[in-house]
Amino acid sequence: MYEMRPGPNQHGSAVVWHVTAKQAAFALCGQQLSERADITQDEQARHCPPCMDSFAQLVTSKAV
Numbered sequence: 001m002y003e004m005r006p007g008p009n010q011h012g013s014a015v016v017w018h019v020t021a022k023q024a025a026f027a028l029c030g031q032q033l034s035e036r037a038d039i040t041q042d043e044q045a046r047h048c049p050p051c052m053d054s055f056a057q058l059v060t061s062k063a064v
């Protein structure tokens, strides 16, 4: 249902992994994601903290 997609962080200074619903244009943190990311260091990118927080809340709410 959710997937990880690389994209610029909220400062645009680095690439991070965002959490996004399938085929959504925006990550959970509100960052807009482009279809094809211009990234060559995906695996070294960190996770987007706001996305991870939102995702954790989603998972928690669904688990109850």
Ligand SMILES: [Zn+2]
Pocket: 017, 018, 019, 027, 028, 029, 030, 031, 048, 049, 050, 051
């Ligand atoms: Zn994010």
